[in-house]
Amino acid sequence: MSKSKTMKTAPQSNILPFLTAILFGVAALLVIFIFVSLNSQGDTTTPTVDIENATPTVANVQISTSSYGNQESSLNLTEATTTEFYVHGMITDNNGCVDVATSGSAKIYFYDTQYTFCLSDFADDARCYIGDMNDANCSFGSATGTYENPCNGGTDTNVSFQCQFDVHHFADATGAGGTFEAFDWEGRLVATDGAAFTSSSSATSTIEVLTAIDVGSTINYGALNLSATSSDIGLVVRNTGNEQIDVNISGTSMPCSEIGTINVAQQKYSLTSSIAYSSKTALSGTPTLVEFNLNRQTTAATLSTTTLYNQIQLPSEGVAGTCTGTTTLTALQSL
């Protein structure tokens, strides 16, 4: 009797706590599954490899007077015109040379190191020349040579790059005695890859002092009577070098075609116009320094010139016909 009574009193309300426990357990497993599946990427079995971008490198930059030529430490300009200089170097990109030659860019600066603005792309005829791969005067290597190397694509990692610069005759003189002797001309090659990673390298040379002038054609005083004084005949003198100049002047007497010779001192000159003949300086057979203080050009568009005003006074007798002499001008660097 007592046994069956016990069976009847078994608590049926205990099912609810078990159900609650099962629900919590399922919920916990669900949370674990969601978090693990969303965030545990490191546990995936798919193999991945990250190839990081390599920064290109630049080496063996050289400045030369010939295409892909050897480094030259001393460069000479040509008066009144431009002179070709070449800057070249080798670019290496371990991701392949196309990473620079096709996807990236290359640029060369050729400049006087005292003018650091050049590297901010402020070109200047006297001190800063800039070329990049889009310019006609710049190119990547197209053949194989001592310093030249084309980009062949694929696994090829090296390519050369060169720019030709037509440097004006008035470029900063960094050579001995030059105004900018304390500086150098630097050729700097900058290579940038497709991911904008960049590096550069450079070489330096010196541009020597160029002292030079260019003068007008002739001094023609025209036809004069005995004892007459000519008007001012201007002789244009141009500084065609890269430093300020003075000029040594000398002349010869003027033998005449029919009778006699005009003494050299009958010709006089001045750097100022409308100065009376008596106040001018007499020409001499001995070179005489005239302080022109004629500056060099600073831009290609504007020449640097001055005028020497000449006059002649004929003697009162003893000469006839056409009289001809020579005047010699020698440029000297101003001190």
Add this chain to the structure above:
Amino acid sequence: MEVKNIVIISFAWAVVAIMISTFAFLKAPMNSGNTSLATRQAARNAQHTDAKTKDNSPTEQIVSSVCVESLEYPCSMPENTTRPVVRITP
């Protein structure tokens, strides 16, 4: 098992789940990205040498002329006006 114990065990499971999830989250690979830009400027080329001084003081020589007017020898155009400038290279 009492309800109280079941609730405690369930919370314990939840805490374990959160810890595992946090661990898994931290274990997930970070985006490594690219390294910072490296500046590789080679040492300045030291090939500069004291340059030779070039003697380039050019000299130019020009012709000057005048015609002396007289009845006996009337002036014609001076013959030398078209002669070129003579350049003397040092």
